[in-house]
Amino acid sequence: MITPKQLHKLAVRHGTPLFVVDHDEIRRNYATFKKYLPRVQAYYAVKAEPLPEIVKTLYKAGASFDVASMPEFEIVHENIQHMPPKQRQQWIWDKIIYANPIKAIEALTQLDPYKPLVTYDNPEEIKKLEKYAPNAGLALRLKVPNTGAMVELSSKFGADPGEAVDLILAADKAGFTVEGLSFHVGSQTTNFENYVQAINLAANVFKDARSRGYTKMNLLDIGGGFPAPYDKSVKSFRILAKKINTELDRLFPREIEILAEPGRFMIATAGASVVKINGKAVRDGKTCYYVDDGVYHTYSGIIFDHCHYHLKSFRKGPVRICGVFGPTCDALDVISMSENLPTDLELGEFLYSPNIGAYSHASSTWFNGFPPAKVVHINQ
Ligand SMILES: *Cc1c(COP(=O)(O)O)cnc(C)c1O
Numbered sequence: 001m002i003t004p005k006q007l008h009k010l011a012v013r014h015g016t017p018l019f020v021v022d023h024d025e026i027r028r029n030y031a032t033f034k035k036y037l038p039r040v041q042a043y044y045a046v047k048a049e050p051l052p053e054i055v056k057t058l059y060k061a062g063a064s065f066d067v068a069s070m071p072e073f074e075i076v077h078e079n080i081q082h083m084p085p086k087q088r089q090q091w092i093w094d095k096i097i098y099a100n101p102i103k104a105i106e107a108l109t110q111l112d113p114y115k116p117l118v119t120y121d122n123p124e125e126i127k128k129l130e131k132y133a134p135n136a137g138l139a140l141r142l143k144v145p146n147t148g149a150m151v152e153l154s155s156k157f158g159a160d161p162g163e164a165v166d167l168i169l170a171a172d173k174a175g176f177t178v179e180g181l182s183f184h185v186g187s188q189t190t191n192f193e194n195y196v197q198a199i200n201l202a203a204n205v206f207k208d209a210r211s212r213g214y215t216k217m218n219l220l221d222i223g224g225g226f227p228a229p230y231d232k233s234v235k236s237f238r239i240l241a242k243k244i245n246t247e248l249d250r251l252f253p254r255e256i257e258i259l260a261e262p263g264r265f266m267i268a269t270a271g272a273s274v275v276k277i278n279g280k281a282v283r284d285g286k287t288c289y290y291v292d293d294g295v296y297h298t299y300s301g302i303i304f305d306h307c308h309y310h311l312k313s314f315r316k317g318p319v320r321i322c323g324v325f326g327p328t329c330d331a332l333d334v335i336s337m338s339e340n341l342p343t344d345l346e347l348g349e350f351l352y353s354p355n356i357g358a359y360s361h362a363s364s365t366w367f368n369g370f371p372p373a374k375v376v377h378i379n380q
Pocket of ligand 1: 045047048066099100184186187188223224225226261262263264265
């Protein structure tokens, strides 16, 4: 793990705001995933942090990729091209799934020559696919319980299990192969029963489809949602993996291919942020620090990801509750109203946040003229 001392050194050398990516930690996370879920091929969800260096590291480690837009597809496509061209077309979809149930026509037109593997969850999408991507292979996205996830996804995507077989047969009639099912239990799922219920729902759909004569499904995609250890309340991945393995082995024979789309799990603990104190004021008796990164940038997860990040001081000393604000003129740009920090920090000193790799730098803007944090890769 990257130490505070190393972070401080990097901030002195490169300046702030700084986003540090530790590739040893990415490889460790991938290895942990494989070790505890040996039957599951990990398709890294690129949206969590789409830097090409990360794609390269995960590709070398053996990962595949989940993309949801053409720019994400290009990032992966450009960084994994080491195969002879002849084998490529077929091979590429062992490495990429286009897991956005609603796809733009332009995207489908561009993807079709690659014979893509894509997800869908409604009849309109089948019509669109018929017209613009007749060579696609399909996976039906199911709606599953998202209880207790930090970020809920089931209200936006997923076919009701009751409609699933009709949608499979409709796609079959339109000339597609429905290769299997996918779902997402919600991001940062600490309620492990969500996975158990979702795998059972999927198994029932496999059974119903078979009883209605559809036997071509050979793939189950258990999605993302695997929690990052942000604090001690998150139970160990080993416990979750054991539950998942038990259900998979009970309900899905070995010949069914199992995929997952972990985003946060791979990258959250591999990213750290370092910021500099630009200003300091006492407001209503509370020390307030103004730093050079905020919610329009690396701390965007506070808004979009419903995630709370802690700021730490490099210097020890008696702490009190302080406020920490971002650099823009917007009053929304608040990193925290209550961080335990020393009150004697001076302008120019640094603060840092560990475990901020996922859904953070990825959604940085240029609001108010402030550019995204500089990225530094270590242990690449
Ligand atoms: C966002 C997303 C993921 C990644 O989710 P995590 O909770 O970060 O693991 C995987 N699959 C799909 C379809 C997604 O939309």
